[in-house]
Amino acid sequence: MPELPEVETVRAQLAPVLTGRRFERVEIHDPRLVRPYEPAEVAAELEGERVAAVERRGKYLIVRFESDRVLLMHLRMTGSLRHARNGLADDPHRRAVVRLDNGSNVAYRDVRRFGTWLLLEPGELEPYLATRIGEEPLDALFTAARLGDRLAKRRAPIKAALLDQRTVAGLGNIYVDEALWRARIHPLRPALTLDRNELRRLHTGIRAALQHGIARQGSTLRDYALPDGGSGSMQNEFKVYGRGGEPCDRCGTPIAKTRVGGRGTWFCPTCQAASSSSSRPARSRRQSSV
Numbered sequence: 001m002p003e004l005p006e007v008e009t010v011r012a013q014l015a016p017v018l019t020g021r022r023f024e025r026v027e028i029h030d031p032r033l034v035r036p037y038e039p040a041e042v043a044a045e046l047e048g049e050r051v052a053a054v055e056r057r058g059k060y061l062i063v064r065f066e067s068d069r070v071l072l073m074h075l076r077m078t079g080s081l082r083h084a085r086n087g088l089a090d091d092p093h094r095r096a097v098v099r100l101d102n103g104s105n106v107a108y109r110d111v112r113r114f115g116t117w118l119l120l121e122p123g124e125l126e127p128y129l130a131t132r133i134g135e136e137p138l139d140a141l142f143t144a145a146r147l148g149d150r151l152a153k154r155r156a157p158i159k160a161a162l163l164d165q166r167t168v169a170g171l172g173n174i175y176v177d178e179a180l181w182r183a184r185i186h187p188l189r190p191a192l193t194l195d196r197n198e199l200r201r202l203h204t205g206i207r208a209a210l211q212h213g214i215a216r217q218g219s220t221l222r223d224y225a226l227p228d229g230g231s232g233s234m235q236n237e238f239k240v241y242g243r244g245g246e247p248c249d250r251c252g253t254p255i256a257k258t259r260v261g262g263r264g265t266w267f268c269p270t271c272q273a274a275s276s277s278s279s280r281p282a283r284s285r286r287q288s289s290v
């Protein structure tokens with residue numbers, strides 16, 4: 001599932017392609033993409049709209065039109081977008097196509113069909129997002145203290161609390177594991193037990209893991225592709241995610257796998273000991289950087 005770095009990479013590639021262009025013709029082949037609305041009605045509403053900006057909040061992709069309407073996309077498990085300057089090859093998993101006023105096409109592909117497109121009227125976006133996602137982890141407003149506020153009453157394991165999009169926007173299974181490894185916090189620690197040092201390390205770890213992912217254009221697992229047809233390389237640089245049995249980069253201990261809230265979870269049993277690690281302050285200064 002695309003997480004913040006993957007969606008940010010899609011946004012960065014689509015922004016120059018879409019900004020200033022008009023949606024000339026829109027075809028939506030899958031009713032699931034826009035339900036409960038009718039595909040033909042949504043397509044007709046989108047035709048003629050001109051793109052003012054392509055933005056992102058959490059894992060949502062936001063196509064903002066000059067009319068101040070917004071097309072809010074969520075790729076969920078397997079959604080992807082492809083820009084084609086010429087024609088499109090046949091694809092049984094294509095769910096929608098937007099033809100732009102310069103003759104190029106943006107195609108939406110989704111094998112598992114969990115992705116969504118939602119057309120919002122002016123003023124509807126902020127209230128929609130406010131109930132669903134928390135702060136942007138890369139914003140200046142997101143501080144260790146704010147993170148602490150969000151976790152203060154949470155008895156859930158820290159991993160589960162971070163997967164909740166209302167805690168912090170944009171984290172998923174990959175980058176939570178990566179952030180917790182960087183912060184040297186065990187994924188099963190109850191969220192409310194983190195002390196100030198640990199919150200500071202976690203805040204730094206979240207941002208570093210996400211920035212590392214963005215710098216590598218996200219990760220590419222299975223047949224996922226970016227709008228330009230290329231792929232990210234973050235999957236080659238994971239510290240723990242999917243690396244069960246391989247040595248920890250920091251201490252050499254084999255990476256362990258467990259399950260938290262039903263999700264496969266990887267961690268270093270030495271660096272991320274189950275009890276509070278605040279008794280080992282000297283190690284916090286050796287945290288590897290991006």
Ligand SMILES: [Zn+2]
Binds near residue numbers: 250251253272
């Ligand atoms: Zn380790």
